[in-house]
Amino acid sequence: MKRKVLVIDDEAVVRDTLGTFLRHRGYRVATAPDGLKGLELFRQDRPSIVFTDLRMPGSDGLDFLRKAMRIDPHAHIIFITGHGEEKDILDALHSGARNFFRKPLNFQEVIEALSALESRVMAEEGTRFEYAFVVSQDEALVIPNDLSVVSGVVNHITANLPHFFDEQTVHGIQGALIEMIVNAIEHGNLGISYEEKTRALENEKLADLISTKSQQPLLASRRVHIHYLFNAEEVRYTIEDEGDGFNIHDVPDPGHPDNLWLGHGRGILMTRALMDEVHYNEKGNRVTLVKRMPALGILPAF
Numbered sequence: 001m002k003r004k005v006l007v008i009d010d011e012a013v014v015r016d017t018l019g020t021f022l023r024h025r026g027y028r029v030a031t032a033p034d035g036l037k038g039l040e041l042f043r044q045d046r047p048s049i050v051f052t053d054l055r056m057p058g059s060d061g062l063d064f065l066r067k068a069m070r071i072d073p074h075a076h077i078i079f080i081t082g083h084g085e086e087k088d089i090l091d092a093l094h095s096g097a098r099n100f101f102r103k104p105l106n107f108q109e110v111i112e113a114l115s116a117l118e119s120r121v122m123a124e125e126g127t128r129f130e131y132a133f134v135v136s137q138d139e140a141l142v143i144p145n146d147l148s149v150v151s152g153v154v155n156h157i158t159a160n161l162p163h164f165f166d167e168q169t170v171h172g173i174q175g176a177l178i179e180m181i182v183n184a185i186e187h188g189n190l191g192i193s194y195e196e197k198t199r200a201l202e203n204e205k206l207a208d209l210i211s212t213k214s215q216q217p218l219l220a221s222r223r224v225h226i227h228y229l230f231n232a233e234e235v236r237y238t239i240e241d242e243g244d245g246f247n248i249h250d251v252p253d254p255g256h257p258d259n260l261w262l263g264h265g266r267g268i269l270m271t272r273a274l275m276d277e278v279h280y281n282e283k284g285n286r287v288t289l290v291k292r293m294p295a296l297g298i299l300p301a302f
Contacts, residue, residue: 003118004047007031007062008038009080010056014103018051018080021107025114035059042068047075049117054081054088054100062091069096073167076117080105093273096168098175098218108204116178120153136229142223145185145214154178157228161235164293172274173235173291180239180287181224188241188285189222190214234276237289245284 005027009015011161015031022029030045032038036059038052050068079092082103089100099113132204139157144151154177161170188193190213192200200206213219222242229236271278278288 002050004028004030004045005049006038006041006045006050006052006053008033008035008050008056008061010034010053014053014080014105018105018110021110025111035061035064038064039067042075043071046072049114050075050077051080051280052077054079054092062088062095065092065095078113090273093172093270094168098171106201108201108206114204116151119148119236120266135232136231137228139228141226141228143181143226144223145189145220147182147185147210150181150185153181153226157237160230165291169291173289176271176274176289177237177239180237180289181226184224184239184241184243184285184287187246188243190219191243194289203238232293234293235291236284239289240286243285245281247284278289 005022007018007022007029008031009018010033012033015033019029019031027049030041030047032041034056035052038050039059041047042050042064052061052064061079061081065079068075068077073096075097076098078119079089079097079100081089081100092100099118101113103108137160141153141157143153154174158170158174158177159264163172165173182218186197187194190210192209192213196209197206200209225238225240225242227236227240244282254260271287271289275289279288279290280286
């Protein structure tokens with residue numbers, strides 16, 4: 001059975017359009033015209049996924065997010081906005097939002113986000129090894145160009161983090177890793193340019209584009225290499241693809257308000273907002289993400 005979804009927006013056309021789209025995909029949908037009514041429905045129904053407008057009269061999306069996360073920190077909250085103010089979006093990510101989309105919605109992007117969330121929730125609900133007494137880890141993984149395995153891989157390499165970080169921080173790290181691994185597959189190994197992906201999303205042809213690229217022998221043989229290091233000082237992830245690389249300086253600064261919605265660098269913006277350090281190699285096919293361990297309670301007591 002599909003999960004409950006709550007849509008909060010002061011524009012009736014957005015509630016109706018997104019609600020109808022989600023119902024056609026099998027979700028059980030409730031809608032609310034503002035944050036106050038949305039919070040009331042959230043308490044009653046405990047939906048696992050929420051789409052909420054950022055700017056609304058009265059109680060806005062950020063206010064709803066902070067209150068909802070106190071009620072259920074496992075909720076997956078996605079922002080939709082027609083404004084695009086960088087500070088508000090970064091505040092939302094820091095407060096636990098899982099993603100953000102611009103109005104009018106690109107429903108192919110929505111489908112991608114929902115698919116990723118479903119895979120992630122299923123992986124989180126699976127049986128995992130108890131990591132409470134792990135004090136250091138050094139692990140290497142090699143994965144194919146298969147987007148369906150990304151969420152499971154990310155849950156594996158972050159399985160011990162809940163013992164050292166709060167839940168919002170863990171979800172932030174997981175979101176950053178998913179974005180970077182997906183980029184390594186799509187843009188790195190499969191050689192899909194940002195312009196190609198933008199056109200494919202606009203025409204709802206991204207799955208076809210990925211399938212076509214994946215059937216090319218040279219591209220299909222490429223792999224993503226992930227190195228994971230965890231110790232008392234930091235958790236460090238290195239993600240390297242076998243593509244031609246890119247010049248990070250050629251990507252418009254996603255943190256600048258004028259560039260926020262270009263479709264170039266959403267993952268870079270999210271990663272920079274959620275991690276302590278982000279480094280690219282000169283070729284541009286390897287990125288290293290670092291999160292420093294908390295100053296207190298770093299290691300379990302024996």
